[in-house]
Structure formats: structure tokens, C-alpha cells
Amino acid sequence: MAITSIKNLKEFSTNNDRFEGAHLLCPGCAHSMIVRELMNCTDDNLVIASNTGCLEVSTAVYPYTSWDTSWIHIGFENAATAASCAEAMYKARKKKGTLPDADAPVKFVAFGGDGSTYDIGFQWLSGAMERGHDFTYICLDNENYANTGGQRSSATPVGAHTSTAQAGSHSYGKKQKKKDMVAIMAAHGAPYVAQLAPNKWKSMAKGFQKALETEGPCFINTVSACTTEWKFDPKDTIHITDLATDSLMFPVYEIIDGHELNILYRPKNIIKVEDYLGSQGRYRHLFKPQNKHIIERIQKDIDEKWALLQRREEARI
Amino acid sequence: MAKEFELNEVEVWDGNYAASQALRQAQIDVVAAYPITPSTPIVEGYGAYVANGYVDGEFVMVESEHGAMSGCVGAAAAGGRVATATSSQGFALMTEVLYQASGMRLPIVMTVVNRALASPLNVRGDHSDMYLGRDSGWIQIDAFNAQEAYDLALCAFRIGEHLDVRLPVMMHQDGFTTSHKAQNVYPLKDSIAYEFIGKYIPVDDMLDFSRPVTHGAQTEEDWHYEHKAKQHKALMDSRTVIDDVFADFKELTGREYKRVESYMMEDAEVALVLLGSSVETAVLAAKQLREEEGLKVGVVAPRCFRPFPYDLVRDALDVSSLKAVCCLDKSAPGGAMGALFNEVSAAAYSTKARPMMTNYVYGLGGRDFAVDEAKRIMKEQKAHADAGHITTDIQQFSGLRGPKLGFFKTRRD
Numbered sequence: 118m119a120i121t122s123i124k125n126l127k128e129f130s131t132n133n134d135r136f137e138g139a140h141l142l143c144p145g146c147a148h149s150m151i152v153r154e155l156m157n158c159t160d161d162n163l164v165i166a167s168n169t170g171c172l173e174v175s176t177a178v179y180p181y182t183s184w185d186t187s188w189i190h191i192g193f194e195n196a197a198t199a200a201s202c203a204e205a206m207y208k209a210r211k212k213k214g215t216l217p218d219a220d221a222p223v224k225f226v227a228f229g230g231d232g233s234t235y236d237i238g239f240q241w242l243s244g245a246m247e248r249g250h251d252f253t254y255i256c257l258d259n260e261n262y263a264n265t266g267g268q269r270s271s272a273t274p275v276g277a278h279t280s281t282a283q284a285g286s287h288s289y290g291k292k293q294k295k296k297d298m299v300a301i302m303a304a305h306g307a308p309y310v311a312q313l314a315p316n317k318w319k320s321m322a323k324g325f326q327k328a329l330e331t332e333g334p335c336f337i338n339t340v341s342a343c344t345t346e347w348k349f350d351p352k353d354t355i356h357i358t359d360l361a362t363d364s365l366m367f368p369v370y371e372i373i374d375g376h377e378l379n380i381l382y383r384p385k386n387i388i389k390v391e392d393y394l395g396s397q398g399r400y401r402h403l404f405k406p407q408n409k410h411i412i413e414r415i416q417k418d419i420d421e422k423w424a425l426l427q428r429r430e431e432a433r434i
Numbered sequence: 435m436a437k438e439f440e441l442n443e444v445e446v447w448d449g450n451y452a453a454s455q456a457l458r459q460a461q462i463d464v465v466a467a468y469p470i471t472p473s474t475p476i477v478e479g480y481g482a483y484v485a486n487g488y489v490d491g492e493f494v495m496v497e498s499e500h501g502a503m504s505g506c507v508g509a510a511a512a513g514g515r516v517a518t519a520t521s522s523q524g525f526a527l528m529t530e531v532l533y534q535a536s537g538m539r540l541p542i543v544m545t546v547v548n549r550a551l552a553s554p555l556n557v558r559g560d561h562s563d564m565y566l567g568r569d570s571g572w573i574q575i576d577a578f579n580a581q582e583a584y585d586l587a588l589c590a591f592r593i594g595e596h597l598d599v600r601l602p603v604m605m606h607q608d609g610f611t612t613s614h615k616a617q618n619v620y621p622l623k624d625s626i627a628y629e630f631i632g633k634y635i636p637v638d639d640m641l642d643f644s645r646p647v648t649h650g651a652q653t654e655e656d657w658h659y660e661h662k663a664k665q666h667k668a669l670m671d672s673r674t675v676i677d678d679v680f681a682d683f684k685e686l687t688g689r690e691y692k693r694v695e696s697y698m699m700e701d702a703e704v705a706l707v708l709l710g711s712s713v714e715t716a717v718l719a720a721k722q723l724r725e726e727e728g729l730k731v732g733v734v735a736p737r738c739f740r741p742f743p744y745d746l747v748r749d750a751l752d753v754s755s756l757k758a759v760c761c762l763d764k765s766a767p768g769g770a771m772g773a774l775f776n777e778v779s780a781a782a783y784s785t786k787a788r789p790m791m792t793n794y795v796y797g798l799g800g801r802d803f804a805v806d807e808a809k810r811i812m813k814e815q816k817a818h819a820d821a822g823h824i825t826t827d828i829q830q831f832s833g834l835r836g837p838k839l840g841f842f843k844t845r846r847d
């Protein structure tokens with residue numbers, strides 16, 4: 118049974134402590150906030166699979182583990198397959214009566230970074246979604262390969278500096294647009310797809326609960342601010358995430374059954390993307406005169422996307 | 435409950451169907467698979483059992499072989515019996531996860547219907563895929579015909595799932611020559627087969643929440659080495675478990691298997707060492723040469739490719755009359771001697787007889803290997819024996835068109 122009362126953050130944050138504070142993630146890393154929110158929003162037993170990446174290398178270093186629940190890591194690309202086939206095993210054993218506790222509800226969750234989700238694990242994720250397993254895939258989207266020192270991924274936004282799409286005298290950073298993973302997952306016919314942010318913790322917890330309760334494969338993209346690669350002060354993680362959601366760089370919304378789009382957070386004062394970009398070292402070069410047009414392009418893309426999301430919400434398509 | 439499958443005392447099955455029947459009888463909880471020639475019929479056969487109520491586990495048709503092995507790992511960690519099948523390119527695509535499966539000590543059973551690796555693309559049988567798996571930490575057992583493919587698949591579950599082993603097992607058979615050749619197969623009744631395999635015993639079960647487990651942890655220079663050494667020990671020690679399971683199987687069926695099969699070695703002067711369906715060809719050739727020319731030829735066939743049976747290969751070759759041994763490798767050697775040559779030479783070096791060792795590459799991409807060619811190679815060994823030194827290059831190619839290929843000369847004359 119999911120926890121229904123999530124009124125108080127303090128209470129919520131210490132509920133069901135199944136993810137230990139002892140881990141090797143950078144101070145200020147949003148990955149751990151998101152993972153804790155997931156694990157605190159339900160009382161059900163959890164089987165968690167993680168792709169290779171910061172979360173995995175920081176939480177299961179033998180002989181220690183931060184996971185006080187069942188957890189598995191195989192490789193960089195296949196957490197969706199691990200979770201979905203663990204779910205298949207659950208079904209088989211339930212049928213055959215070989216589960217240690219047949220009545221206890223179990224939820225299957227896979228975590229992947231944007232590198233594993235948008236790039237190398239794309240096929241595995243797509244396969245698991247298509248097969249219709251009852252599981253939830255959560256992408257910790259920090260828009261780069263953080264674990265290996267900050268290389269570009271197909272989730273890296275236009276203009277960001279990464280070590281393999283560098284800003285320099287002849288380059289403004291990444292040239293290609295971010296892949297729209299939420300739309301791709303919705304197009305799989307997934308019953309629940311969302312983009313959530315840990316600063317909007319209530320909508321995030323509710324979104325997680327919905328995904329866990331919905332039968333079938335659900336996908337959630339979460340913005341996960343990375344202090345090391347985005348280059349901001351570790352104490353500012355939530356502040357940076359506020360700027361991300363208030364500038365609509367990361368709109369918070371859900372799509373039910375592939376078509377019913379609901380905007381879950383509507384900023385009272387939409388801020389200019391400049392304020393978001395200016396808060397992080399990875400965008401510093403955009404403020405040089407020759408790159409001003411890139412900031413304009415980013416703003417234009419954001420405005421168009423926001424208009425589209427609103428139109429879709431209204432039209433229910 | 436799954437329906438019982440009515441079986442005759444003798445069935446006419448090919449290797450693929452024999453393997454799929456063994457999987458059915460093992461009452462696997464999850465099969466995660468992807469089709470590829472020539473192993474596709476195993477997966478299709480299993481699909482038919484699912485569709486008709488002969489198994490009650492889950493059948494997950496994934497999007498690739500990498501996905502198939504990943505699914506097997508995830509499912510196995512969730513505490514049940516898991517199996518799959520593949521060949522060639524599919525096997526190659528799985529490689530990353532093969533190492534992860536064995537490192538995570540998950541007793542998955544995989545039937546590998548051996549096929550050449552591209553390029554050039556080729557669907558016929560050779561041992562390239564089997565050789566690709568040789569450092570992956572899996573137990574590798576080789577069936578030479580359809581009956582063996584059935585029998586040994588039943589044994590594979592017992593071996594891999596044994597609490598002292600807990601390692602994944604590959605069951606090999608040759609593409610087409612075994613997988614698509616129908617022959618008489620004597621199956622066990624469902625209940626007897628299942629009783630032989632036994633119930634699955636979960637270890638570090640992800641669905642047992644009274645004891646949370648972390649699978650697939652990170653280790654660096656502090657612990658990785660110890661893990662790998664321990665895994666190697668488990669693999670080496672699995673030899674006694676394999677022997678015990680084969681002994682039990684013999685008691686049940688009368689059919690005897692050994693980690694190394696040897697034929698007519700007691701008084702052999704020359705011998706061939708090889709794997710797979712060619713073993714029957716070599717044995718036939720040896721018998722004929724003994725009858726026709728009184729040539730004392732023997733044949734040695736490691737049934738267990740991993741753990742490599744150095745002990746029993748050495749025993750088989752430790753015959754005082756033995757002068758020359760030729761190892762036949764059905765895989766492109768890629769700039770080295772064939773793997774079988776290397777392993778067998780290592781074992782032979784510590785025999786008293788220390789026979790002369792040569793290597794033939796043969797049968798690549800399904801090139802036929804017939805009795806006459808086996809005889810020719812045997813006679814060539816006899817020429818080495820008579821001369822007292824290797825009279826040819828150490829590595830040669832059998833059945834190859836164009837100019838003769840040979841590499842490396844002996845200094846032992």
C-alpha cells in the first residue's frame with residue numbers, strides 16, 4: 118500500500134528509511150534526493166535495479182551497501198531488463214506458489230542516468246516498455262555522463278559545455294537538441310509517463326505513487342542537478358532546480374495513456390532562461406557576445422515547448 | 435500445474451527439439467530469449483509448450499540477445515530457475531552479460547547451438563561462439579548428438595544449481611549436424627526427469643524481503659581479485675560435482691558420460707583430440723584404420739570445455755605407447771594455435787609419454803569433415819611417430835581450397 122499522507126516534508130523525508138545516508142555521491146547531488154523520495158513514498162517491498170552510473174558506483178561498493186531493500190546492478194544499459202525480468206520471475210513464482218511471502222505487495226523500479234536512458238540503454242528500455250511489464254523506470258537526468266567525468270549525452274541541452282562537446286574559440290558547446298524522451302516513452306503507449314523535479318517534492322512523490330500504482334510500464338524523467346558537472350555550489354541544488362522549473366527549462370508534467378497531458382507545476386513568475394543558465398558554470402561561455410544568439414535560441418525553444426504543452430493539455434491529445 | 439507431455443519410449447528428435455524438451459521438463463520459471471539460426475527452434479519449441487499449457491513459467495521474448503541474457507540475470511537474482519538459448523552473433527552480443535552472469539554466481543542454463551561468427555556472415559556450425567565463451571566463467575559442456583543434447587541439458591541444471599557451484603552452464607551442440615539432424619532419442623518421463631533435476635533452491639533471493647540483498651556490487655583493487663579467484667575456484671571445483679551428477683544420471687538411465695570421453699586409447703600410438711559432432715566421425719575413422727591397416731589410433735574428446743579437464747585429458751594421454759597427438763580446432767584461430775591445441779598440449783606436457791603435438795584447423799563455417807579426411811590426418815600422425823619428429827608444420831588447415839597453409843616448425847627432432 119502506498120503512503121497517502123505526504124503533508125509534511127520532515128516526516129516524509131524520514132519515512133521508511135531504506136536508502137542509507139552513507140554513500141559516496143557528491144555532497145549536494147540530487148540523485149540521492151530523488152531516490153529517497155521514491156523509497157519514502159511507498160511501504161511496499163521494492164526490487165530496485167540500477168544502471169551503471171553515479172548512483173550505482175556510489176551506493177554499492179563492496180563490502181558496503183546503501184540499499185536496505187533488494188537491489189541489482191548488471192551493466193550500463195540493462196537495468197530496465199533486469200527489473201522487468203525480475204518482475205516476470207515474481208509472476209512465475211506467484212503462480213507456482215514459491216514466493217517466500219506471497220501476500221506482500223512488491224514494486225519493481227529501475228534507475229538509470231540520462232546516459233543509460235537516452236543513449237546506451239535506449240533499446241533495452243524500449244523493449245521493456247513494449248513488453249508491458251509492471252514496473253517503473255526512473256531516469257536521473259543530469260544531462261551528462263557524470264560518472265565518467267562529464268561527457269555529452271543526447272540529453273545534454275544545446276549550448277552546454279561538456280568534455281566531449283566543449284565550448285571553445287570555435288564552439289559554443291553542444292549543438293544538438295535534447296532528445297524528447299518523455300514523448301518517446303508516451304509514444305510507447307505507456308500508461309503513465311511524467312517529468313518531475315525534486316524541488317516540487319509533493320508532485321514528485323505523487324507522480325511516483327501514481328507510477329507505482331499504475332499497472333504496466335511507467336516512465337519518469339527527473340531533473341537531477343549535478344553540482345560537479347553543472348558547476349554550482351553544492352548548497353544550491355534545490356535553488357538551481359527551482360530556476361530550472363521556474364524558467365520552464367524543465368516543465369513538470371505527466372502524460373496518461375499516451376495522450377492525457379497534465380501540467381503539474383505552473384510557475385507564478387516565469388523567469389528568463391538567462392537566469393537559469395547564468396547560475397551554472399557549464400553555460401558561462403554563452404554570455405560572451407558571439408554566443409548571445411544561442412541563449413535566444415534556447416529561450417525560443419522553451420517558449421515553443423511550453424506553448425505546445427499547454428495546447429496539448431487543453432486539447433487532451 | 436503444467437500439463438504432462440506424453441512421450442514414447444523412443445522419440446525421433448533433432449538436437450534442438452531434444453534441448454527444448456529438456457527445458458520443458460526442468461519446469462523453468464523464466465525463459466528470456468531471442469531467436470537466431472540454428473537455435474531458433476529451441477525457443478519456438480518452448481513457445482509452443484507455453485501456448486499449450488505444458489509449462490507454467492513466464493516466457494519473455496526480449497528485443498535482443500543482450501536483453502535475453504540481461505533478463506536471465508535479473509530473473510535469476512529474483513530466485514528462480516532460468517534458461518535461454520542462442521548461437522553465434524547472438525552469443526557475441528551477449529558477451530558482456532555472460533561475464534556478469536558468472537561473476538554474480540547465477541546458475542542460468544543456456545543451450546548454445548554452435549555456429550560460425552561473422553564476418554563473412556555464415557549460419558553453419560563451427561565452434562567460434564563456443565570458444566568466445568571460454569574465459570567467461572561459465573561451465574561449458576558439449577553434446578555430440580541429439581540424445582546427449584537432451585541428457586546433458588537435464589544434467590546442466592543439477593550442476594549449475596548445486597550449492598557448491600552456483601555458476602551458469604552452457605550446453606553446446608553443433609549447428610545443423612546436431613541441431614537439425616533427427617535421430618532416435620530416449621527421453622525420460624516428465625516426473626522422472628523433474629525428480630532428477632530437483633526443485634530450485636534460491637540463494638540470495640531478491641524476492642525474500644526478510645533479508646535484503648545487493649547484487650552486482652562494485653569492487654576495485656581491494657576486493658575484485660579475491661572475487662575472481664573465488665569464482666575460478668568454484669569453477670575448478672565443479673569438476674567433482676559434474677562427475678557426481680554424471681554418475682547419478684548413469685544410475686538412472688544407464689547412459690554414461692565423462693568429462694573426457696576417450697576411445698581406443700589403451701594401446702594407441704597416435705590420437706586425435708576434438709570436440710562436437712566430429713567425434714563420431716573420428717571414432718569411425720579410427721575403427722576403420724585399426725581394422726584395415728592395424729594402425730593403433732585413439733580418439734579423445736573433452737566433453738567439458740570449461741572447466742577444462744586437464745586432469746582427465748592427461749590421464750587419457752598418459753599412455754606409454756602414445757607418440758603423436760593431433761588437436762583439431764573448429765574455430766578460426768586468430769593469430770594463435772587453436773585453443774584446444776593449447777589446452778591439450780598443456781595437459782600432455784606433464785605426461786610421461788609427452789607425445790608430439792600438432793594442430794589442425796578444420797570445418798570452419800560448416801566445411802564438411804569426413805571419415806577419409808580424419809583417416810588422412812591419423813596417418814599423418816603415424817608418419818610423425820615413425821620419423822620420431824613432426825614432419826609437417828605444427829599448425830595446418832584441413833579441407834581448405836587453394837595453396838596449403840601451415841605455420842610453425844618443431845625443433846624436437
Ligand SMILES: Cc1ncc(C[n+]2csc(CCOP(=O)(O)OP(=O)(O)O)c2C)c(N)n1
Nearest residue numbers: 169170171193230231232233261262263264
Ligand atoms: C558498456 C559500457 N560503456 C561505457 C561505460 C562507461 N560508463 C560508465 S557510467 C557512464 C556514464 C553514466 O552516465 P549517466 O547514465 O548519465 O549516469 P550519471 O553518472 O550521469 O548519473 C559511462 C560512459 C560502461 N560502464 N559500460
Ligand code: SF4
Nearest residue numbers: 143146171343344345
Ligand atoms: S558527479 Fe554529479 S551526479 Fe555524480 S555524484 Fe556528483 S553531483 Fe551527483
Ligand SMILES: [Mg+2]
Nearest residue numbers: 230231261263
Ligand atoms: Mg547523467
